[in-house]
Amino acid sequence: MKLSEGVEQAIHSVAMLAGLTRGGVLAAAALAEFHGVSPSYLLKHLQALSGAGILETVPGPKGGYRLAKTAEKITLLDVVLAVEGSEPAFRCAEIRQRGPNPVPEKPVRPCEINAAMLRAERAYRAELSRVTIAEILGEVAAHDTSGAVAARGCAFLELHERRSI
Amino acid sequence: MKLSEGVEQAIHSVAMLAGLTRGGVLAAAALAEFHGVSPSYLLKHLQALSGAGILETVPGPKGGYRLAKTAEKITLLDVVLAVEGSEPAFRCAEIRQRGPNPVPEKPVRPCEINAAMLRAERAYRAELSRVTIAEILGEVAAHDTSGAVAARGCAFLELHERRSI
DNA sequence: GATTTTGTACTCGGATAGGAAGTGTCCGAGTACACATGG
DNA sequence: CCATGTGTACTCGGACACTTCCTATCCGAGTACAAAATC
Numbered sequence: 001m002k003l004s005e006g007v008e009q010a011i012h013s014v015a016m017l018a019g020l021t022r023g024g025v026l027a028a029a030a031l032a033e034f035h036g037v038s039p040s041y042l043l044k045h046l047q048a049l050s051g052a053g054i055l056e057t058v059p060g061p062k063g064g065y066r067l068a069k070t071a072e073k074i075t076l077l078d079v080v081l082a083v084e085g086s087e088p089a090f091r092c093a094e095i096r097q098r099g100p101n102p103v104p105e106k107p108v109r110p111c112e113i114n115a116a117m118l119r120a121e122r123a124y125r126a127e128l129s130r131v132t133i134a135e136i137l138g139e140v141a142a143h144d145t146s147g148a149v150a151a152r153g154c155a156f157l158e159l160h161e162r163r164s165i
Numbered sequence: 166m167k168l169s170e171g172v173e174q175a176i177h178s179v180a181m182l183a184g185l186t187r188g189g190v191l192a193a194a195a196l197a198e199f200h201g202v203s204p205s206y207l208l209k210h211l212q213a214l215s216g217a218g219i220l221e222t223v224p225g226p227k228g229g230y231r232l233a234k235t236a237e238k239i240t241l242l243d244v245v246l247a248v249e250g251s252e253p254a255f256r257c258a259e260i261r262q263r264g265p266n267p268v269p270e271k272p273v274r275p276c277e278i279n280a281a282m283l284r285a286e287r288a289y290r291a292e293l294s295r296v297t298i299a300e301i302l303g304e305v306a307a308h309d310t311s312g313a314v315a316a317r318g319c320a321f322l323e324l325h326e327r328r329s330i
Numbered sequence: 331g332a333t334t335t336t337g338t339a340c341t342c343g344g345a346t347a348g349g350a351a352g353t354g355t356c357c358g359a360g361t362a363c364a365c366a367t368g369g
Numbered sequence: 370c371c372a373t374g375t376g377t378a379c380t381c382g383g384a385c386a387c388t389t390c391c392t393a394t395c396c397g398a399g400t401a402c403a404a405a406a407t408c
Contacts, residue, residue, distance in 0.1 A: 001168050001249040002390095003282075004352060008258060011278050027380070040355050047382070060361030061379040076281055084166040093173060112304045113176050116241055116296045117168075124289035131281045139277045167351095169391060192341070205394050212343065225400030226340040 003084060006045040009037055010083045011076065011133075013046065014054065018071040018133050019153055020161045025064035030160040045083050052082035062162050071137065077128035090117035168249060171210040174202055175248045176241065176298075178211065179219065183236035183298050184318055185326045190229035195325040210248050217247035227327050236302065242293035255282035 013031045020026055028046050032039035046065055049055045056068040067074065092114035144150055178196050185191055193211055197204035211230055214220045221233040232239065257279035309315055 001166075001245070001254050002252070002256075003166050003254045005256075005258065006352085007255065008278070015278070029380090038354055041353065043381075044354090044383095050381090057381065058361095059359095059381055061363065063361080063380045065381090076278075076285075080166065087167070089166050089168045090172065091167075091170075093170065109308055112301050112308075113173070113180070113241075116293075116301065120241075120289050120292035120296075123292040124285050127285035127288040128281075131285075136277050136281065143274055143277075171391085194341090203393060206392065208342075209344095209393090215342090222342065223400095224342055224398095226402065228341045228400075230342090 001089065003080070006041070007080055007083050009035060009042055010045045010049060011079050013042065013065075014049065014067070014074060014079055014133055015136060016153060016157075017055070017065060017067050018074075018137060020066065020157050021163070023066075024157075024161040024163045025058045025062075025066045026157070026161060027064040030064070030156075034156055034160075049079065049082050052078065054078055054082055064162060071134040072132055074133045075129045076131045076133075076136075077125050079133075080128060088118060088121050090114065090121065092117075166254065168245070171206070172245055172248050174200060174207055175210045175214060176244050178207065178230075179214065179232070179239060179244055179298055180301060181318060181322075182220070182230060182232050183239075183302060185231065185322050186328070188231075189322075189326045189328045190223045190227075190231045191322070191326060192229040195229075195321075199321055199325075214244065214247050217243065219243055219247055229327060236299040237297055239298045240294045241296045241298075241301075242290050244298075245293060253283060253286050255279065255286065257282075 012035055016031060016034065017026060028043045029039050031046075032042045035042070046055060050057050050065070050068075053068055054074055055065045058064055058066070092111050094111065141150060177200055181196060181199065182191060193208045194204050196211075197207045200207070211220060215222050215230070215233075218233055219239055220230045223229055223231070257276050306315060
């Protein structure tokens with residue numbers, strides 16, 4: 001029951017990419033530098049996000065990443081599943097069927113324990129799917145009265161954003 | 166985002182221990198044999214459950230494990246936390262404070278992303294804490310019209326349970 | 331025969347190897363710009 | 370002066386080592402019974 005470190009990097013990266021203007025892209029190296037993490041490792045997760053249809057890539061010089069859809073349509077669940085994989089956390093190995101006394105019935109009812117665990121995970125995912133990247137940014141802006149955090153991000157984007165036009 | 170294999174073993178073991186009569190104990194070797202898993206590995210998790218106050222141990226020959234409290238007071242969350250540890254799955258490394266442009270404010274507000282992830286995890290845990298071992302057993306018994314599953318467990322307990330009296 | 335002593339077998343407990351997955355890194359394929367060259 | 374060809378520099382993409390944690394295992398501490406020795 002632990003999420004990989006890359007999830008946090010991925011979410012922060014998506015949040016930052018949501019701040020650039022339409023048509024602009026940001027190189028993975030810039031994202032890694034801003035967050036102070038390994039560029040190669042971040043790249044790995046950005047590729048996963050790209051494969052999941054959350055990010056778009058622009059190859060070549062002046063290339064980089066941008067959101068593939070609006071921040072309102074990207075939920076935390078999308079990002080988490082893209083990075084961590086979509087398999088449920090609790091994998092019922094049906095150990096009832098092992099051992100010397102296996103459950104005889106072929107059309108075996110799903111294990112009640114498994115059902116309960118999956119219910120809990122559905123609740124977890126539902127909670128995550130309820131939060132969009134746009135809402136996160138809105139929350140941050142609402143509490144950032146001094147504007148320091150926003151200014152920091154904007155300054156960095158001004159410096160590193162690449163507009164194709 | 167994946168739970169260890171031992172969680173399932175632990176829950177099944179607790180469920181089985183809930184079936185023995187008051188004062189009776191069951192050896193770890195019997196539990197392992199019934200579930201068809203490695204005795205030494207199961208022992209590891211049973212120790213964790215014992216340390217968490219979920220199970221009681223009786224040393225020596227005729228020894229074994231029993232529940233430390235009634236099945237109504239043991240939730241799935243208790244077992245999961247005992248085996249997996251109680252640290253939250255999402256550990257916010259505060260990567261905002263890394264990199265060349267760290268967040269300046271010292272009393273830094275908790276990261277909104279972290280807050281959202283922890284909210285989701287609270288929902289997950291709340292769902293797990295809502296289900297007790299007793300309820301699981303009740304569900305199984307309710308759907309086990311033929312009584313085959315119950316008979317299997319009872320037969321095994323009759324054979325391996327040890328009463329101290 | 332009853333009691334004490336000793337031994338053994340069985341239990342849990344913690345410390346110890348092996349393997350899979352996450353973490354971190356590297357080099358290759360592809361593209362756009364810049365420059366040099368020829369018309 | 371303009372168009373074209375070439376070279377270079379920069380990007381993402383996938384394949385390759387290293388570390389950490391999960392998986393699996395072994396041996397030691399402690400206890401209850403059983404048997405043997407003694408009173």
